[in-house]
Amino acid sequence: MQRENLRRSNRERTDATRAALMAAARALFIEKSYAETATPEIVAAAGVTRGALYHHFADKQALFRAVVEQEAAAVAAGIGQATPDTKNARQALLDGGLAFLSAMAKPGRTRLLLLDGPAVLGRAAMDEIDARHGARTLREGLEAAMREGSMKPVPLDALTVLLSAAFDRAALSIEAGMAREDVVETLGALVGGLFPPQP
């Protein structure tokens, strides 16, 4: 009856157990927040014991970090896939932004990446995480636009961070019920304002 586990290599068992833990944790963290989710619940949902959890992850926070990291990678993948980058810089930026909003529309991602993530891991850690995954997209888009000369020259790091914050809040607001079209129009105005009209 338990035999299903027996004839698997260690590597397979590890992968399966970690995946089960991360899936269960993800669902609960989304449903009830990190703080209100207890490890006994997680392991029950994953069908393992707390021993397995603490064997594979240093502590509850490490499990959370793994989930967040996986989610950030998924968002980055969603954006990268939807960006054929064959247009002018301004349009590419907006298209990337829309892809970001679509990716963030998957339920729970805003809570993991924008609410609990910064509080549990710290903003510096979150910055590092999405610098490693997605944020390059935005930064490179802005850099390209500035080099091409169509955009006002402003400090690149600061602009990346501030626009990123606006897109983050855009995702949050849409999830909270604000009209997506209004949010998108406003993002367009914000980004468009950085491109002076051609004489």
Add this chain to the structure above:
Amino acid sequence: MQRENLRRSNRERTDATRAALMAAARALFIEKSYAETATPEIVAAAGVTRGALYHHFADKQALFRAVVEQEAAAVAAGIGQATPDTKNARQALLDGGLAFLSAMAKPGRTRLLLLDGPAVLGRAAMDEIDARHGARTLREGLEAAMREGSMKPVPLDALTVLLSAAFDRAALSIEAGMAREDVVETLGALVGGLFPPQP
């Protein structure tokens, strides 16, 4: 020895105890985050017992909410004080933004209002809190600018939320070590972009 408390009215005792609890909690929440601060620490720092805490606040989260509310009010007061609103709409917006950044520079405010607040109380609750205190400033500034006709017409709610997010992240970034002048310049470009050049 304990006599200092005895000859005070109930109202005075309540005020003093609540203030002591909130001050102690504020310091610890800032130093170590909400999650890592235990109520025994708080009451020890405040010089009372947990009985007093749970007499005056429903639970730990209610104490946190009171601290956050107080802090939001302080920020709003700081902004309101520094805004003589005698200039054009665009300059008034930027001045208000600078006042916001100065107010948020007080140590710990970013953690309370921008990191732990949204995670512990939820973004909806935070929105409601600073709608009740500060956010009106920004919203009204934008509304004035749009009515005056100098600013592009965009959905007001969306613009308020997105610019607010940018200012929030600006405060966070400055605290994290980013050059304030770069951040301010970029905010100026972002806001300025919403004002089309006069022909």
Add this chain to the structure above:
DNA sequence: TTGCATACATACAGCCTGTATGTTAATTAA
């Protein structure tokens, strides 16, 4: 001054996290 409400202090129950210890199966060395 008598009775009730307020402002606490103390004690307790349940839960949660992280660690220590034990057991079985897979891997590696001989």
Add this chain to the structure above:
DNA sequence: TTAATTAACATACAGGCTGTATGTATGCAA
């Protein structure tokens, strides 16, 4: 192939924390 080692768990335990229940003393109102 077998012996030794390590990985992958499961179980038991120690401390700490939260919220509640209960007890007590002081302010206040009649």
